[in-house]
Structure formats: C-alpha cells, structure tokens
Amino acid sequence: MDERILEFIGDLRRAEVRISPSEALDALAAASEVGLVDRETFKTTLAATLIKEFRDQPTFDRLFDLYFLDLEALGQGLQKALGPADPRVQDMLDRMLAEEGMELDELTELLMRGGGSEMEMAIRASGQNAGLERLMYFLQVGFFSRRLSDRFDWSAVEADLERLLKLLEARGLDPGQLARVRNYLELRLEAFKRMIRQHVERELERRAYRQGEKLTREVLSEKPLFALTADEIAQMKAVVARLARKIKDALALRQRQEQRGRIDTRRTTRKSLQYGGVPMEIFLKRRHREKPKLVTVCDVSDSVRNASRFMLQLVWSLQECFSRVRSYVFVSEIAEVTQAFSTYPVERAIEWALKGAPVDYHCRSDFGYAFSRFSKTELDSLDRKTTILVLGDARNNYNDPQAWALRLIRERVKGIIWLNPEGQWGWGIGDSVMPLYAPACDFVRECRTIAQLGEVVDNLVHHWWRRGR
Amino acid sequence: MFESVEEVQQRFGDARYIASRRIATVVFLAARMGRPVLVEGPAGVGKTELAKTLSEVTGRRLIRLQCYEGLDEGKALYEWKYAKQLLYTQLLRERIGELIADAPSLPDAVAKIAGQEDAFFSFRFLSPRPLLSAILAEEPVVLLVDEIDKAEPEFEAFLLEVLSDFQVSVPELGTVRAKHIPLVVLTSNNARELSDGLKRRCLHLFIDFPVPADELAIIRLKVPEIPEKLAAAVVSAVQKIRALDLRKLPSVSESLDWARSLVILNARELSPELVESTLTMLVKHEKDLERVKGALDKVLAE
Known part of the structure; x- marks a missing residue:
C-alpha cells in the first residue's frame, strides 16, 4: 500500500500540488494509523496530511478516484462479470483439491479463489515494468493489454485446468456437471483478462490527466490570446486566478518586510514606563503607503476582447492592491463599467462589460474618438496618484488618432501604461497608430499571451508603483 | 486517548458537538500522531468550538491564544x-x-x-503567556491558537518553531521543554495565505457549512425546544439562502440564533412575514437582505 500512496503523491506533485517529503511521511504514518477501514476515512486521512490548500482539493479528488479504486464497486463489478456465484462448484473444487493434494500454479490458484483486490494486485505487479510509461493513445490499449497478459504463464494455467477436468472426469462426474465446472472456470478466466484491459485503460486515463494538467498551464499561458477557443477561455480563468494569487502573495510578504520609519513616541514612552522610564524598546511608526489608483481603459472590439477579458480579471482580482480601480471599455464610444464590478462577482461583471455595456460593439474601433471623449468627461476625476492602463491594439481604422487627447490625459496623471496584444513587429504598419500614441505613454509593452500579461502586471505592482514614493 | 474514529464521533456527540466523519478522522489522527491541526473554513462553522469540545472530551485544560495584528512573541510566550x-x-x-x-x-x-x-x-x-503556560503545564492540555491568520507572518514563523519541538528558551532561565505534548488546534478564516512551513507541519481540516442532515441535528441538539417541523423548515431555508449569491453567507451560529429567536417568538412554521421580520438574525448586509427578500418565495419553497 505504501508504494501505491507514494506513487499517488508523485502524481499529485506532477499536477503541481506541492507536497514536501515530511508530508509524504505523515501520509504514510497516518494511513497506517487508521488502516484501510473504509474508503472515505482513508481519503480524509490522505487529504488531511497532503492537501493544505483548498484550491488543490479538486485535483486531489480526481486523482484519488483514479488511484484508489472503489473496491466495493469493483467487487460488485467482478461479481457481475462472473455471473451468479456458484458456491456448489467452488465447494466441490475445493474439496477435491484438498483430497488429491494437487499442486496448482499460483496463477490458477488466484483465478480459482482470488477476490477482486488480489487479482488487481497481481495485475499491477505484472504491469510494473511492462513499459506502460509509453502508453499515450487509446489505440495502444490493446497492445499493452496483450503485453501485460503475456506476462502471465497461461500455458501453466491451461495445463492445470486440463488436469483438473481430467481428474473430475476420472471421478465419474456426469457431463452436465463437468460442463458447468468448465464454464465456471472459463468465466473467471475471462473476467481476469477483462480486468487487465481495464487496468491499462485506467492507466491511460491517469496519464492523460497528467498531460492535460501540464498542457493547460504551459501551452495555454504561451498561446496568443486572440486564438483561444471558448473552452480554453474557461480553463484560462483558473490560470489567471492563480497568477493573481501569486502576485498578491508576494506583495503581502513584501509590504510587511518594511519596518523602517520614524519613532512612535507615544508607544515608546508608554512601554518605557515598565522599565522605569528608560526607553528599552523602541517602536516605529509604520509608514502608511498610499495605495495607487488605477484606471483601466480596455478596447473590447473583437480582435482584442480576450486580452481585455483577462486583464480585467487580473486587475480586479488584485483590487486590494489599489485604493481604487475604475474601468472603462470602448470600441469607439467609451463607457464606465466600474459599477458592474461592485454589484457582481468579478467573472460576471467581466461578461457584462464585454457584452452588455452601453457601447456599440459592432462598429469599428476608434481610439482617437474614445480618448477625446474620455478627456472631455473624465479629466477632472484624474489626479497624480492615478495610473492609466490602456489595453488595445491601436488599430484605428484610419480614423483621426487625436493623440493630443492622450497627451492631455498624461499631464493629469502619474503615468500611462499601454499594453498591446499585437506583436511588436506590427506596430505602425497599416492602420496601427501605436507610434503616435507611444510618446505619451510611460511604457508600452507587447502583451500577446497570459504569461506576458502576468509579467507586466507583476512588474507594475512591484516596481512601477514603488518609484518615487 | 481515542481508540477509533467511531469513538471520537461518539464522544464528541456526547459532548453535544456533531462531528462529521471527516472531522472525527482528523481529530483521531491528530491525537494519535501528536500533530497540530489547522482548521480552516468560513466564519461560524464551529472551528473554535471544535477545540473547546476537544478539551471537554479529553478532560484537558484549554489554553487559548487569540491572535490579532501586532501580536508578538512577548505577548504570546x-x-x-x-x-x-x-x-x-x-x-x-x-x-x-x-x-x-x-x-x-x-x-x-x-x-x-x-x-x-x-x-x-x-x-x-516571569508571567507566562498562553504558549509558555501550555509548555509548562503539569498535566496535558489543549492549546487553541485562534485566528492565526490575523497575526503577522513573523509570528507564524515563531509559532512554527515552538510547535515543532515544544521547547522554548528563556535566555535567563535556560530551555524549557514541554512535559506533555499538548494537543494543538489552530484556526484560520483565510484572511491571508498562511506560510507553507506551518501548513506542512499541521494536519489540515477544512470545515465547510454542514450538510442539511448535520445542520438539522445541530439545531435539534442546541435548541432542543424547537418543534421538529420548524427545525426542518429552518434548515431548508438556510441551505437555500446559502445557495444565493451573497456577500456573507449565514453561518451555523447564525442559523442557531435564528432558530432560537423563532422559538422565543413562539413560531410554529415559517411564514413570509415572520421570515422577513427576523431575517436580520441571519443576513447581516444591507444588499444581501434585499437579495434574500427578493427571493423569499424561492427560499421558502418546499
């Protein structure tokens, strides 16, 4: 069992659940404490020792089901496969074997008497070095099942069975009875072979799961955002949430490390009374850092909608890092969508911002118009603590870029950061007016994939707002 | 201390705490392995109560360390x-x-x-604070470190040190080693992520809102005078309210409060008017209140 648990832990690790060696040891110790009483208790035991983050629970549940078979269900399945149990035949065989003192092959023994779990164990043992790690496609299942089954010594079994039947015949069993015994043994043989195949199928499923997890995280975060399918978008949400969490954790840690500041006279004096007025312990005033304000301005036209979606998700998941977040979306008309985020949970608010906001989603993007509107209506609400985060491809459909508006906005705020979901090679080509807007921005970054988006936002949270505090 | 998981469940039940199989398993493991338990979960599902009951069941003294921002070694040790x-x-x-x-x-x-x-x-x-008292105690104790997420990470690191060898060095007096390893329960509301080290050291238990059957049992146990039908109606309503999209979901302690207030009001069954007037026992945010009131017929549906 220990080996099985360790193997399970290995797979959890591969699925990016962090498990330390000491936790693995704990799991083994705990498992031996409770023993294998029932599946639920066993599961709780492993979960309590291995899973320390709530977000890892689903991964654990899925892998657990792949690893630790529901033996009860398996038992029932086996029963079904074997047909109605035939205690009379079994009895007769047992008695006869005892009387004759016949030596049977281990495998025959297993076939005749073994329960589901014993058979399962034997199959697993034979699969140990059958090259199952090369199992990748469903088409290989047949091949590997054969390979596994070839590792058993079937000739010995056949010989055994032949001997057995001969013996029965010799004892004068009538043909009807004999057929029944033969049938019974064949059924069991059949069931065993089916179990081998099931074992290989499960192995495949486990491998696919492993691969799948890895793919989601790695490939997805490198994939251009505009090329995502609906399915991938759903998966991506989890990736972005993880990213936001990482940034936040790092930030929380750093904020607390700052312990410099002026002396807090009140607390220091108060404490000094204990020491007869000698200021033995010094207390410092914690510096209260102004949290920055953030305004996001997102292009939500078709070409860049995904990028906007994930940036909004990231920014709003990080809202504790800012004193205020406001969001605007535009295609050519611009509208504020902040309200949605205070009423709905982040994901629903984003869906609304991308589809239901009071802007015309079907016209062609016009950055110039959007910026000039923004500068007319919102300029007064901006101040030097505000950073503006623009997300757009700057493809202006040959409209007037009105770069003056962006420059005007820049004068009122701490900075403008432009994230462009289009590759840098395309800036300035065709209807792209990125070079006209770039001078008004503090920095401009290419942001085609989630990995890049995460990098930029991380960089902003940790460096941009630190400067000139 | 405990022979089996069933025994834990049994004895907690006797102490009027409905422990699910999950909770009982973790408690059993903690007692057997001498490991601290980290209990996480939403507010008001009985995390602190678990430690109190554990002390009651085992007959050990409960030493409580309430964490807050700015708690330092001096105050804890x-x-x-x-x-x-x-x-x-x-x-x-x-x-x-x-x-x-x-x-x-x-x-x-x-x-x-x-x-x-x-x-x-x-x-x-020397005036010993909770941690040192737990270590100095002549008899085995239960140590409850409540709301560890409220303390700073530095304190967490220090706590981890204490929890791993149960010894403390007081420079002037030398090292003090615990005579008995205390049963330690830490609770967290997940206000912030705890450090990996601490999590690694502990057994982890996530207590969620109870399933309807358990919640019914809890209400019947804690508010014994409640009519059976009303208790069932309360549980069904609370469970449905939890399914709504609210800022703060009603906790078990709040549904108990609600049940108690209904008993005081001599209610026999839940009418919409009654629910509306007592809803503040259950739902504490203005916006949530509105939302629940809007969905009242759904909440009260059988």
Whole structure:
C-alpha cells in the first residue's frame, strides 16, 4: 500500500500540488494509523496530511478516484462479470483439491479463489515494468493489454485446468456437471483478462490527466490570446486566478518586510514606563503607503476582447492592491463599467462589460474618438496618484488618432501604461497608430499571451508603483 | 486517548458537538500522531468550538491564544514582571547593601551581585503567556491558537518553531521543554495565505457549512425546544439562502440564533412575514437582505 500512496503523491506533485517529503511521511504514518477501514476515512486521512490548500482539493479528488479504486464497486463489478456465484462448484473444487493434494500454479490458484483486490494486485505487479510509461493513445490499449497478459504463464494455467477436468472426469462426474465446472472456470478466466484491459485503460486515463494538467498551464499561458477557443477561455480563468494569487502573495510578504520609519513616541514612552522610564524598546511608526489608483481603459472590439477579458480579471482580482480601480471599455464610444464590478462577482461583471455595456460593439474601433471623449468627461476625476492602463491594439481604422487627447490625459496623471496584444513587429504598419500614441505613454509593452500579461502586471505592482514614493 | 474514529464521533456527540466523519478522522489522527491541526473554513462553522469540545472530551485544560495584528512573541510566550522586579530591588536595597558591604573592590561587588542573579530572574518574576503556560503545564492540555491568520507572518514563523519541538528558551532561565505534548488546534478564516512551513507541519481540516442532515441535528441538539417541523423548515431555508449569491453567507451560529429567536417568538412554521421580520438574525448586509427578500418565495419553497 505504501508504494501505491507514494506513487499517488508523485502524481499529485506532477499536477503541481506541492507536497514536501515530511508530508509524504505523515501520509504514510497516518494511513497506517487508521488502516484501510473504509474508503472515505482513508481519503480524509490522505487529504488531511497532503492537501493544505483548498484550491488543490479538486485535483486531489480526481486523482484519488483514479488511484484508489472503489473496491466495493469493483467487487460488485467482478461479481457481475462472473455471473451468479456458484458456491456448489467452488465447494466441490475445493474439496477435491484438498483430497488429491494437487499442486496448482499460483496463477490458477488466484483465478480459482482470488477476490477482486488480489487479482488487481497481481495485475499491477505484472504491469510494473511492462513499459506502460509509453502508453499515450487509446489505440495502444490493446497492445499493452496483450503485453501485460503475456506476462502471465497461461500455458501453466491451461495445463492445470486440463488436469483438473481430467481428474473430475476420472471421478465419474456426469457431463452436465463437468460442463458447468468448465464454464465456471472459463468465466473467471475471462473476467481476469477483462480486468487487465481495464487496468491499462485506467492507466491511460491517469496519464492523460497528467498531460492535460501540464498542457493547460504551459501551452495555454504561451498561446496568443486572440486564438483561444471558448473552452480554453474557461480553463484560462483558473490560470489567471492563480497568477493573481501569486502576485498578491508576494506583495503581502513584501509590504510587511518594511519596518523602517520614524519613532512612535507615544508607544515608546508608554512601554518605557515598565522599565522605569528608560526607553528599552523602541517602536516605529509604520509608514502608511498610499495605495495607487488605477484606471483601466480596455478596447473590447473583437480582435482584442480576450486580452481585455483577462486583464480585467487580473486587475480586479488584485483590487486590494489599489485604493481604487475604475474601468472603462470602448470600441469607439467609451463607457464606465466600474459599477458592474461592485454589484457582481468579478467573472460576471467581466461578461457584462464585454457584452452588455452601453457601447456599440459592432462598429469599428476608434481610439482617437474614445480618448477625446474620455478627456472631455473624465479629466477632472484624474489626479497624480492615478495610473492609466490602456489595453488595445491601436488599430484605428484610419480614423483621426487625436493623440493630443492622450497627451492631455498624461499631464493629469502619474503615468500611462499601454499594453498591446499585437506583436511588436506590427506596430505602425497599416492602420496601427501605436507610434503616435507611444510618446505619451510611460511604457508600452507587447502583451500577446497570459504569461506576458502576468509579467507586466507583476512588474507594475512591484516596481512601477514603488518609484518615487 | 481515542481508540477509533467511531469513538471520537461518539464522544464528541456526547459532548453535544456533531462531528462529521471527516472531522472525527482528523481529530483521531491528530491525537494519535501528536500533530497540530489547522482548521480552516468560513466564519461560524464551529472551528473554535471544535477545540473547546476537544478539551471537554479529553478532560484537558484549554489554553487559548487569540491572535490579532501586532501580536508578538512577548505577548504570546512570556513577559518579565519588570515592575515587580524593580519593586523588590527597591525594598531589598538594604540587604543588597549589606551583601556588598565587605567587598573590597567594585569587580568583587559586581561578582557578588551576579551570584544572586537567580533570585531576580526566576519563575517568580516571569508571567507566562498562553504558549509558555501550555509548555509548562503539569498535566496535558489543549492549546487553541485562534485566528492565526490575523497575526503577522513573523509570528507564524515563531509559532512554527515552538510547535515543532515544544521547547522554548528563556535566555535567563535556560530551555524549557514541554512535559506533555499538548494537543494543538489552530484556526484560520483565510484572511491571508498562511506560510507553507506551518501548513506542512499541521494536519489540515477544512470545515465547510454542514450538510442539511448535520445542520438539522445541530439545531435539534442546541435548541432542543424547537418543534421538529420548524427545525426542518429552518434548515431548508438556510441551505437555500446559502445557495444565493451573497456577500456573507449565514453561518451555523447564525442559523442557531435564528432558530432560537423563532422559538422565543413562539413560531410554529415559517411564514413570509415572520421570515422577513427576523431575517436580520441571519443576513447581516444591507444588499444581501434585499437579495434574500427578493427571493423569499424561492427560499421558502418546499
């Protein structure tokens, strides 16, 4: 069992659940404490020792089901496969074997008497070095099942069975009875072979799961955002949430490390009374850092909608890092969508911002118009603590870029950061007016994939707002 | 302490705490392996109660350390009673004078006073705080570290050190080692992520809102005077309210409060008017209230 648990832990690790060696040891110790009483208790035991983050629970549940078979269900399945149990035949065989003192092959023994779990164990043992790690496609299942089954010594079994039947015949069993015994043994043989195949199928499923997890995280975060399918978008949400969490954790840690500041006279004096007025312990005033304000301005036209979606998700998941977040979306008309985020949970608010906001989603993007509107209506609400985060491809459909508006906005705020979901090679080509807007921005970054988006936002949270505090 | 998971469940039940199989398993493991348990979950699902019941069931004294922002080692471990030390020194000034009267030189006098140091740095002048009391305790205890997420990460690191070897060094007195390993329960509301080290050290238990059957059992147990039908209606309503998209979901303690107030009002069944007027027991946010009121017929549907 220990080996099985360790193997399970290995797979959890591969699925990016962090498990330390000491936790693995704990799991083994705990498992031996409770023993294998029932599946639920066993599961709780492993979960309590291995899973320390709530977000890892689903991964654990899925892998657990792949690893630790529901033996009860398996038992029932086996029963079904074997047909109605035939205690009379079994009895007769047992008695006869005892009387004759016949030596049977281990495998025959297993076939005749073994329960589901014993058979399962034997199959697993034979699969140990059958090259199952090369199992990748469903088409290989047949091949590997054969390979596994070839590792058993079937000739010995056949010989055994032949001997057995001969013996029965010799004892004068009538043909009807004999057929029944033969049938019974064949059924069991059949069931065993089916179990081998099931074992290989499960192995495949486990491998696919492993691969799948890895793919989601790695490939997805490198994939251009505009090329995502609906399915991938759903998966991506989890990736972005993880990213936001990482940034936040790092930030929380750093904020607390700052312990410099002026002396807090009140607390220091108060404490000094204990020491007869000698200021033995010094207390410092914690510096209260102004949290920055953030305004996001997102292009939500078709070409860049995904990028906007994930940036909004990231920014709003990080809202504790800012004193205020406001969001605007535009295609050519611009509208504020902040309200949605205070009423709905982040994901629903984003869906609304991308589809239901009071802007015309079907016209062609016009950055110039959007910026000039923004500068007319919102300029007064901006101040030097505000950073503006623009997300757009700057493809202006040959409209007037009105770069003056962006420059005007820049004068009122701490900075403008432009994230462009289009590759840098395309800036300035065709209807792209990125070079006209770039001078008004503090920095401009290419942001085609989630990995890049995460990098930029991380960089902003940790460096941009630190400067000139 | 416990022989089996069933026994834990049984004895907790006797102490009027409905422990799910999950909770019982983790408690059993903690007692067997001598490991701290980290309990996480939404507010008001009985995390603190778990520790209290554990102390009751095992007959061990409960020592509680409530964490808050700014909690430091001194407040958690021990403090010297400086004022008392100072006072004693003042009172004993003459004796000290006598002691060093015949010292020929200053270094000799210092050496003589140093010889008496033990008198001033002894347990007499030490006021033990929860952690040290747990370690010094003559009999085994249950140590509850409540809301560990409210304390700072530095404190967490320090706590981890204490929890891993159950010994503390007081520089003036030397190292104090626990006579008995206490049963430790830490609770967290997930206000912030706890450090990996601490999590690694602990068994992890996530307590969620109870399933309807368990919640019914809890209400029947804690509010025994409630009519059976009403209890069932309360549970069904609370469970449905939890399914709504609210800012703060009603906790078990709140549904108990609600049940109690309904009993005081002599209610027999839940009518919409009654629910509306008592809803504030259950839902505490203005916006949530509105939302629940809007969905009242759904909440009360059978």
